Amino acid sequence: MHDYGYFSVFIERMPDLLDKLYEHLIIVVIAIILGCIVAIPLGVYLAKTSIRWIRSLIFNIVNIFQTIPSLALLAMIAPLLGYNFKTAVVALFLYSLMPILKNTFAGFDSIDEEIIESANGMGFGSMERIIKVELPLALPYIMSGVRITTVYIISWAVLAGLIGAGGLGELILAALSLNDNPLVIAAAVMAMVLALISDFVLRLIEKLSTRRGQTAKQ
């Protein structure tokens, strides 16, 4: 049995809490990075392609992942990849796709036709134009997608504990079985704080990515 209260638990179990927080963060960060690597280029492609059916096909597929309940998604992937870290990352990665994809698409879609036309007229190559002109303009949208996803995924990652992937969820699960209520609460608080801090930091980055000239519409 434990011999700490709701406050002292943070002192007594700090090493475990930090340990699991770190695992938690790694799962989230890897899932988000993978999400960005896939969803941002895909979003740019969808915004640029003139083939309508590809656009709706991909949006529909990605949307499906979004609608599968998280526990069910984990249960579907676990038999394939095992009850481990990998499964958790893959499931969360699939969740991250939609918000990032949607916002990247919206960001590129929002760019005035005139800006693209004048860039073309001045002799930008299409890649050059996308990277130097369009990406900076779409960045605030993309960053806001990343932020929203990150905050969601931090809480969903708690479920990763159920399949033994580690993270704060694992600690909560263990504490529950031991009736260690202070530890359950402490681990939940850690997840909450992580979400709040991430939200704050990413909001800051979002703001920095919105240049001075962009806020006011021309």
Added chain:
Amino acid sequence: MIEFKNVKKKYDNGYEALKNINLECSEGEITALIGPSGCGKTTLMKLINRLHNPTSGTITIAGKDTSSIDPIELRRKIGYVIQHVGLFPHMNIGRNVATVPKLLKWDKERTRKRVDELLEMVSLDPETYRDRFPSELSGGQQQRIGVIRALAVEPSIILMDEPFSALDPISREQLQDELIRLQRDIKKTIVFVTHDMDEALKIADKIALMKDGEIVQYGSPEEILRRPANDFVKEFIGEKRLEVYQDTPTIRQVMVNNPVTIYPHRGLAESLKRMEGKKVDSLIVVDERDHLLGYVTVFDVLKEYDNEAIKVKDLMHSFEYKVESHMLLPEAIQQMHERKASYLPVVDESGVLEGLLTRGSIVGYIGKEYDGEVEGVL
């Protein structure tokens, strides 16, 4: 020079936007493409920098077929200004103006110098404006930036698609005046799309009037006003404007046709004799092929008369201002008045002397033609 030969453009959806266009845009001139909305002006202009490619026919720049030039490279060599400016909102003014220099990998120092020079050209203080963002500028200022951005790497050709049409009338007039002033120095080949006849008449050297993908009439503003090809042109120009221009005399009708001239290598005695003989106080100096060189006055000649070694060319002054014979008389009179000139030399495009517009010739013309209606002309 930009040359269109039998150019047709059919869009992918089957719409025939241009039907057999033949057009030449001369070096150093402003060619205005004008016509009602949807007649194909923008399409025609975009064929020049290959934002569109022709379905058939050829477009050549300085004799070179553009289809053999890489489009990206071509576009970097051609200035481009569009109606809604198209400034990059996330870049400050300095970086916006430096866009093409950067694409062409100019070094920092050269780029910075050029940006400042360009800002000064349109009277925007570099210190104040370099670091501002487009959204912090007025519409007129933004469009000035749009124009100098197109001039950055000194392209010999500039394309402008209704560049001033989104501006309020006052800024529009200002920018038109600035463009005219700028063009006097830079002498670019400019293709200027507009749907505003006043604008075309004001700034263009040549006007191509379009309708339904065809050029209905091509010529100088003067030619179009005086000899509209058909009713469509007349209607487009507007009855009112036609009346004004067709009743207004040009310099050609008023000028003295055979001014008293002398060659530059002639002596002073001969000069004085000519002045006496023709009862004039100055002589126009021309070369053997009648190219205008300058003038000598009787005072200069008398002052140096004793010196036999001195020739006309040693005493010659050059003219600060010359006019062409198609200029409208009221404008010429105003110019004479502003410049306090007692006469203006009239030359053709290649600088050959055609005549002189003198105060005497103006008074003579008015007396003859208007008979008491003088105020109507001025």
